[in-house]
Amino acid sequence: MKVIVVGAGLAGLTCAKVLVERGAEVVVFEASDGVGGRVRTDEASGFLLDRGFQVYFTAYPVSKRHLDHDALDLKPFDPGAIIRRERESSVLSDPVRDPKALVPSLLSDAATFPDKLRTLRLVASSVSEKAETAGELDGADSSSLEFLRSNGFSERIIGDFYKPFYGGIFLDRSLSTSSRVLRFTLKMLSTGKTAVPARGIGEISKQLASHLPPDVVRTESPVSRLLRAGERVVGVETPYEQHEADAVVMATDAPAARNLAGQAAPEGSVGQLCVYYAAEGVRSGKKIVLNAEDGGFVNNAVQISTVAPLYAPRGQHLLSVVALGGFDLSDEEVYRRGVADVTGWYPQADLTPLAIYRIPYAQFPQPPGVHEELPENRTSTPGLVLAGDYTEDSSINGSMLSGEKAAGEVMRA
Ligand SMILES: Cc1cc2nc3c(=O)[nH]c(=O)nc-3n(C[C@H](O)[C@H](O)[C@H](O)COP(=O)(O)OP(=O)(O)OC[C@H]3O[C@@H](n4cnc5c(N)ncnc54)[C@H](O)[C@@H]3O)c2cc1C
Known part of the structure; x- marks a missing residue:
């Protein structure tokens, strides 16, 4: 059986890996110059710059099936967070995960004692839930804000921590x-x-791709059209050639699935502006720093080279700063506003601008109820199967589950 996969993001790579394991002949066409889609890292002057700040949860149930955690040499963050409000700082820790921080956590003024007990209750109930993705969770859905309020959380902890x-x-x-x-x-x-x-x-992406035989992934090969015979999809067209297959898996992002395959997929996007600095004097350890001020530019920051030292050349540090807007600002203004927020918190900090990643499409929006309406992997078009985070949930785990399910659908068909 010959299968074409369109897109070498995590969904396409997982789908191809499973299909190869089951003996299918697979070709992956990827429009860009490398594998990984939204999960890629650049190297510049000895720094490792992720294309946007993102993290991996070792508990992700689907990812665990496909990734070798030891080979990834995962470097953990410290649990909890440092919360900054103007010149005030408090450390909020999770006493369940980080017992040594229990005392400072309980003394922290960022959360009241009842809020901490509510958080512990929420943790206990979430741990007992059986689901491989967000969409598989039972119960009525609401916005996260309504959910926290209906569980009795104070506006203080919602503003200082949850937001x-x-x-x-x-x-x-x-x-x-x-x-x-x-x-x-x-x-x-x-x-x-x-x-x-x-x-x-x-x-993560490179490890998935390493399971595929050489030449399976063809980069810089954008698919411009699906080939059809009557109702059936029978292949794809790339700029120079037509390629036939028994099945085509569209493993792109949602907008490309809509445009190329005419499939209904979630509209809109949420984005991230990620700013990197070579940094001195930011003493945040391995914890993420959160901005509790609603009007601030920076939402969160982390000295990522303290968590994973290879992110910076020996003797230097890399600060990763995230804003949730400001895509239209000039580079100069972005760097300036990042420095203003961070030096407000760490007056001794010395930041040298390195790079800016503007990522207006990082995830598809996930309002309440969205998971019930996401497209299935199986389509009404014979020969066409969908993969991509937009069929599960917008995460590393969700995209890999979509690839796994799409491969199963191809084999069944
Ligand atoms: C900044 C950022 C932060 C994030 N934070 C987290 C996080 O902390 N934790 C987490 O779990 N998830 C996070 N995510 C989400 C997660 O990265 C994505 O959900 C996941 O990578 C989506 O994978 P995908 O394979 O579905 O899509 P994509 O990665 O978008 O892959 C689709 C691929 O299809 C290719 N393509 C598109 N059109 C064509 C065409 N015509 N021909 C050939 N190829 C085509 C694209 O080039 C791309 O490589 C984040 C994402 C971003 C960007």
């Missing part, structure tokens, strides 16, 4: 994202570690 922390994960500080994503993320945070591979997030 910047989950805002950084959902890329949506308003917490309008589905509470299923919040519950699933909490389960991942509580049952495993939050980490990055020692040599950058792109190692």
Whole structure:
């Protein structure tokens, strides 16, 4: 059986890996110059620059089936966060994961004692839930904000912790994202570690691609059209050739699936502006720093080279700073505003601009109820199967599950 996969992001690579394991003949056409889609890392002057700040949860159930964690040499963040409000700083830790921080955590004024007990209750209930993705969680859905309020959390902890922390994960500080994503993320945070591979997030994609025989992935090969025979999809067209196959898996992002295959897929996007500095004097350890100020530019920052030393040349440090807007600002203004926020928190910090990544399409929006309406892998068009995060949830785990399911669908068909 010959299968064409369009797109070498995590969904396409996982799909190709499973199909190859089951004996199919697979070709992956990728429009860009490398594998990984939204999960790639650049090297510049000895620094490792992920294409946007993102983290890997070691508890991701699907990813665990396909990735060798030891070979990725995962470097964990410290649990909890440093919360900054103007010149004040408090450390919020998770006493379940980090017992040595229990005392400072309980003394921290960022959360009241009842809020901490509610958080512990929420953690306990999320840990017992059985689901491989956010969309598989039971119960009525609501926005994360409504969910937290209905569980009795104070406006203080919502503003100081949940908005910047989950805002950084959902890329949506308003917490309008589905509470299923919040519950699933909490389960991942509580049952495993939050980490990055020692040599950058792109190692996840490279490891998946390493399972494929040479020449399976053809980069710089954008698919411009699907070939049809009557109703059936029978292949694809790349700039120079037509290629026939028994099945075509569209493993692109949602906009490309809509444009190329005419498939219904979620509209809109949430994005991230990621700014890198060579940094001196930021003493945040391995914790993420959250901005509790609503009007600030920076949402979160982390000295990533303290977590994973190979991100910076020996003797230097790399600071990764995330803003959830400001895509239209000039580079100069972006760097200036990043420096203003960070030096407000760490007056001794000395930051040298390195790079800016503007990523307006990082994830598809996930409002309450979205998971019930996402497209199936199977389509009504014979020969055409869908993969991509937009069929599950917008995450590393969701995209890999979509690839796994798409491969199963191809084999069944
Ligand atoms: C900045 C950022 C932060 C994130 N943070 C996290 C996080 O912390 N944790 C987490 O779990 N997830 C996070 N995510 C989400 C996660 O990275 C994505 O959900 C996942 O990578 C999507 O994979 P995919 O294979 O579905 O799509 P993509 O990675 O978009 O892959 C699609 C591929 O298709 C290719 N393509 C498109 N059109 C064509 C065509 N016509 N012909 C050939 N190829 C084509 C594209 O070039 C691309 O390589 C983040 C994403 C970003 C960008």
